[in-house]
Amino acid sequence: MSKEVDHSSMSHEEHHEHSHHHKMDDKGHESHHDHHNHSEGMDHSSHMGNLKQKFFISLILSIPIILLSPMMGKQLPFQFTFEGSDWLVLILASILFFYGGMPFLKGAKMELAAKNPAMMTLISLGISVAYVYSVYAFIANNLLNSPTHVMDFFWELATLILIMLLGHWIEMNAVSNAGNALQKMAELLPNLATVVLEDGRTKEVSLKEVQVGQKVLVKAGEKVPTDGVIIEGQTSINESMVTGESKDVVKSIHDNVIGGSVNGSGAVTIEVTGTGESGYLSQVMELVGNAQKEKSRVESLSDRVAKMLFYVALVVGLAAFIIWYWLTKDLNIALERMVTVLIIACPHALGLAIPLVTAKSTSLGAKNGLLIKNRQALEVAKKVDVIMMDKTGTLTEGNFAVNEYLTFSSNHTNEDVLSLMAALEQNSSHPLSVGVLKKMSELKLSPPLATDITNLPGIGMEGTVNNQDVKIVSVSYMRQQKIGFDEKQFDELSSKGNSVSFLLVDNKNVGLVAQGDQIKSEAKEMINNLLSQGIKPVMLTGDNAQVAKVVAKQLGIEAVHAELMPEDKEKIVKEYKDKGLVVMMVGDGVNDAPGLVRADIGVAIGAGTDVAIDSADVILVKSNPFDILHFLSLSKNTQRKMVQNLWWGAGYNILAIPLAAGVAAGIGIILSPAVGAILMSFSTVIVAINAMLLRIKE
Numbered sequence: 001m002s003k004e005v006d007h008s009s010m011s012h013e014e015h016h017e018h019s020h021h022h023k024m025d026d027k028g029h030e031s032h033h034d035h036h037n038h039s040e041g042m043d044h045s046s047h048m049g050n051l052k053q054k055f056f057i058s059l060i061l062s063i064p065i066i067l068l069s070p071m072m073g074k075q076l077p078f079q080f081t082f083e084g085s086d087w088l089v090l091i092l093a094s095i096l097f098f099y100g101g102m103p104f105l106k107g108a109k110m111e112l113a114a115k116n117p118a119m120m121t122l123i124s125l126g127i128s129v130a131y132v133y134s135v136y137a138f139i140a141n142n143l144l145n146s147p148t149h150v151m152d153f154f155w156e157l158a159t160l161i162l163i164m165l166l167g168h169w170i171e172m173n174a175v176s177n178a179g180n181a182l183q184k185m186a187e188l189l190p191n192l193a194t195v196v197l198e199d200g201r202t203k204e205v206s207l208k209e210v211q212v213g214q215k216v217l218v219k220a221g222e223k224v225p226t227d228g229v230i231i232e233g234q235t236s237i238n239e240s241m242v243t244g245e246s247k248d249v250v251k252s253i254h255d256n257v258i259g260g261s262v263n264g265s266g267a268v269t270i271e272v273t274g275t276g277e278s279g280y281l282s283q284v285m286e287l288v289g290n291a292q293k294e295k296s297r298v299e300s301l302s303d304r305v306a307k308m309l310f311y312v313a314l315v316v317g318l319a320a321f322i323i324w325y326w327l328t329k330d331l332n333i334a335l336e337r338m339v340t341v342l343i344i345a346c347p348h349a350l351g352l353a354i355p356l357v358t359a360k361s362t363s364l365g366a367k368n369g370l371l372i373k374n375r376q377a378l379e380v381a382k383k384v385d386v387i388m389m390d391k392t393g394t395l396t397e398g399n400f401a402v403n404e405y406l407t408f409s410s411n412h413t414n415e416d417v418l419s420l421m422a423a424l425e426q427n428s429s430h431p432l433s434v435g436v437l438k439k440m441s442e443l444k445l446s447p448p449l450a451t452d453i454t455n456l457p458g459i460g461m462e463g464t465v466n467n468q469d470v471k472i473v474s475v476s477y478m479r480q481q482k483i484g485f486d487e488k489q490f491d492e493l494s495s496k497g498n499s500v501s502f503l504l505v506d507n508k509n510v511g512l513v514a515q516g517d518q519i520k521s522e523a524k525e526m527i528n529n530l531l532s533q534g535i536k537p538v539m540l541t542g543d544n545a546q547v548a549k550v551v552a553k554q555l556g557i558e559a560v561h562a563e564l565m566p567e568d569k570e571k572i573v574k575e576y577k578d579k580g581l582v583v584m585m586v587g588d589g590v591n592d593a594p595g596l597v598r599a600d601i602g603v604a605i606g607a608g609t610d611v612a613i614d615s616a617d618v619i620l621v622k623s624n625p626f627d628i629l630h631f632l633s634l635s636k637n638t639q640r641k642m643v644q645n646l647w648w649g650a651g652y653n654i655l656a657i658p659l660a661a662g663v664a665a666g667i668g669i670i671l672s673p674a675v676g677a678i679l680m681s682f683s684t685v686i687v688a689i690n691a692m693l694l695r696i697k698e
Contacts, residue, residue, distance in 0.1 A: 051103070051169040058100035058165055061092050062158040069154040090138050093154045097131045100161040103168070118303035122310045122350075123164050129342045130157040133335065140332075151336060156343050163684075167355040188260035193225035194218075196269055207275070214272050218263045226259045227279045228270030234455070235266030302354040305646050309350075312657065317341040320661035340660045352684060353649035354642055356691035361638040364696055369624070370631050374617035377601045379642070381635030383582045384535055384601065387628065388573060390587040391541035391551055394605050394625060396517040400435035403498055404514040408486075409505075415445060417503050417511030420470050422447035424463045432499060435515045460501065471504040478502055483509055497550040519554060522626035527555045529629050538576075540569050540585075540595070570594035586620075586628060603628065634696045641694050648686045 068085045104127065107120030130153040137152035192204050196215040207225055210216065215231065218224050224237065234252040239261040251257060257270055259279050317338045325334035358375045365372050372378060389395055405418045412420075422440045425433035426447060440447060450470070453463035460472040478485050485502060490512075493500050498514035530537050538559040541548045548562035561572055569587075573595045576583050585592070585599035593615040596602030604616035605623045620627040 051165065054100060054103070055162070055165040055169050058096055058162055061096045061100070062162050065089055065092050065096070065154050065158040069152065069158075086138060086142055089154050090135070093131065093134065093157055096158060096161060097127065100165055101127045101131075104161075104164060117307055117310045119306040119350075122306040122313075123160070125310060125313065126343055127157055127160055129339055130154075130160065133339045136335075153339065153343060160343075163352060167352045170352075170355040170359045188223070190223045190225050210272060210275050212272050212275060215269055216272055217267065217269050218257075219267050220263060220265050222263050224257050224259055224261045224263060224270070225275075226270075226272045227274035228257050228259075228272045230255050230257060230268050231271050233266055233268035235268050236264035238262040238264065302350070302642070302646060305650050306350065309650060313342050316657050316661050324662060337660070337662055341657055344656050344660045350646070350649040353645035353687050356688055357638060357641045357645055357694060360691050360694045361634060361641075364694060365631070365634055368630055368634075368696055369620060369622040369627055370634065371619040371621060372617070373619065377617040378635045378638045380582060380600050381584070381632055382639050384584045384632070385581040386536045386538055386576050386583045387530060388538045388540050388569075388576075388583060388585040388595070388599070389625075390569075390592050391539055391548060392517060393588040393623075394586050395523045395539070395555060396519050396551060399517065400432055400499070400515045401518050402435050402439040402513055403496070403516050404493060405439070405511070407511040409508070409510040412505075412510050414511070415443065418443070418513065419445055419447050420465055420505070421472055421501070421503055421513055423450035423465050424453055424461045424470060424472055426450070432501060432515055436513060469504075469506050471507075473502050473504060475500060475502070478509070481507075483507070485509055485512075495550060517551075519551060520625055522624055524555055526625045526629055527557060531556065533632070538572075540564055540572060540587075565591070567594065570598045573598045586625075588623075603631070630696060637694060637696065641691060645687045645690055648683050648690065651683075 068081060069089050101124070104120050104123040108117075108124035111117050111121045134152040134154045134157060141152075189207060191207055193207050193210045194202050194217040195205050195210065196202055196217050202217055210226055216225060216228065220235070230251055230253050232253065234250075236250050237257060239249055239258060251268070256273070257268075259274070320341050321334045321338035324337045325331065328334065354375075358378070361378060362372045362375070402418070405414050407414050407417045418436065418439060421436050422445075425436050448465050450463040450465045453461065456462055456471070456473070459477045460474055462469070462471045464470065475485075475490060477483075483502075483504070490500055493512075493514040496514075496516065498516040500512055500514045502509055503511045503513070527537050536559065537555075537557045538561070539548060539552050539555075539557050540561050541564060548560050552558070552560045561568070564572070569585075569592060573583055573585055577598070577600070583599045584601040584603060585595045586603040586605065587593075587596055588605040592604075596604065596615040601618065602616040603618045603620060605620055618631055620631070
């Protein structure tokens with residue numbers, strides 16, 4: 001499990017060290033969805049068919065019902081009937097109830113099994129009561145020839161199912177489906193490995209057949225199939241798909257490699273140290289799988305309102321039935337009052353109140369570089385206490401850049417020092433070499449020609465330039481060879497998080513180049529803004545503590561956790577959550593994935609790995625830390641719109657439910673079902689207009 005590069009002391013031949021694997025719990029990897037919120041309930045139920053398809057088929061079934069049956073007992077101008085039309089309505093409504101209503105009925109079953117009735121249960125109550133009572137009305141009117149006409153609710157059943165399906169379709173369409181992070185991790189490994197046999201021959205075998213202790217040849221450009229130790233050859237390896245670090249890492253004999261990383265230009269033979277369940281990726285997958293299972297989701301606002309309405313409607317509906325039957329001794333009147341209460345309690349606007357805001361919010365976010373995969377994140381964000389951030393790639397650029405280049409010789413200029421280093425480094429892919437060559441390009445300088453270039457293991461590089469012996473060396477070489485340099489200057493540069501390389505010409509110290517990872521320009525302002533909002537920023541990094549503290553101090557972050565492995569990051573997130581704090585985590589690598597899943601809100605930096613992106617609830621497409629603030633602002637405004645819409649969508653029940661129950665019947669005021677339907681339509685229009693007015697900054 002790779003630590004990030006130690007910037008303060010890394011020479012050209014010093015590498016990542018991979019610690020021993022830690023054993024984790026033995027649990028499966030299946031993804032968990034919280035059954036308690038209705039949007040995820042829809043995820044489960046949508047296995048029965050595409051919501052879009054369900055909506056359009058339901059629409060076709062509903063049109064004849066809307067044309068042939070009255071709206072809460074009132075004939076509308078466009079409606080008509082004919083001989084046998086009642087039977088047609090009954091058949092179509094029955095198909096619609098079981099086909100279009102099934103996602104809600106299944107969702108309600110899950111909610112009730114979890115003893116947590118919410119949106120699905122409220123919708124199911126409304127459509128079930130409407131359907132059952134309407135079937136009773138049909139039997140009474142057509143088969144039993146009831147002396148008084150019993151009003152049916154087929155019209156309400158059809159429109160309720162249609163609008164609820166539309167709302168959930170809008171919502172699921174707006175929020176992108178989370179990819180399978182575990183599947184993406186598994187895809188990092190190749191299917192085949194080239195095993196080196198005892199007699200030196202090679203054989204391609206399935207990855208499943210590779211065992212610990214075997215020797216495997218990894219050719220240039222291939223993916224490393226397993227964890228291992230290099231026993232032959234030298235190369236540079238890109239571990240960005242695994243660690244999130246963008247730098248290639250030079251690897252030679254005795255260095256560790258991680259399965260899933262990509263080999264550079266050299267061929268190496270490795271001895272397998274971990275494969276299958278014992279490999280690094282498998283262990284990270286286990287962490288992600290376990291965190292997904294345990295990740296608790298805050299109950300959505302609409303579900304809390306729906307739960308309250310469910311209980312209110314049930315109590316008031318039953319009370320209305322008992323009281324009206326006691327007063328009138330007429331079963332039909334008592335049933336009609338109860339059914340009116342239960343149907344009015346499930347307003348059409350409530351089904352659209354949140355989806356319309358979510359749709360507007362996600363499209364607004366996407367236009368501003370914020371992809372919201374889990375709408376719950378928008379509701380949780382306003383409660384965030386702590387934001388944990390990976391250092392490299394999130395707060396810093398993740399690329400080395402030359403900060404200082406100095407000469408100590410009267411025969412060389414500062415630019416000469418840079419040029420001589422660049423002469424040796426032209427054909428190297430080492431991250432420090434890339435930084436020097438990039439600086440040369442910026443200054444529009446051309447390096448001189450170097451010959452006889454060789455790598456000096458553990459030291460740096462050597463070559464001949466203009467008949468002079470030129471070396472790039474580390475501070476440890478300078479000390480071992482007792483070559484003089486300014487210790488105070490070195491300490492000052494390295495304490496700023498720089499990696500310092502010295503230039504020797506004919507074994508004399510003529511200069512140095514200091515390189516460091518650049519802090520993103522927006523990071524400081526973002527941290528200050530978080531602090532002003534009372535949110536605590538925490539840095540999590542695999543880098544060494546000295547560099548981490550330097551970066552944290554420059555940014556104004558007090559809480560720093562350094563030299564971490566993936567399970568450490570996930571453990572720290574859990575520790576903060578166990579204290580009752582709401583945690584957001586921002587990261588970009590596979591090693592961040594367990595923490596992203598464990599956090600209340602996981603935010604992936606867009607330039608990160610597919611695995612990090614698939615583990616997250618929100619993606620910052622532009623990799624700009626300032627977008628964290630934009631997300632918090634969008635969340636705050638979205639939440640406000642949601643609350644407003646819920647008041648418009650469900651608030652009128654405060655008046656409508658008691659009136660539907662007949663509390664004011666004594667003074668001649670009783671809410672007719674038709675007036676209730678008009679109020680519903682009015683609140684639906686207001687909800688739609690209000691959702692469209694959402695902005696990121698208000």
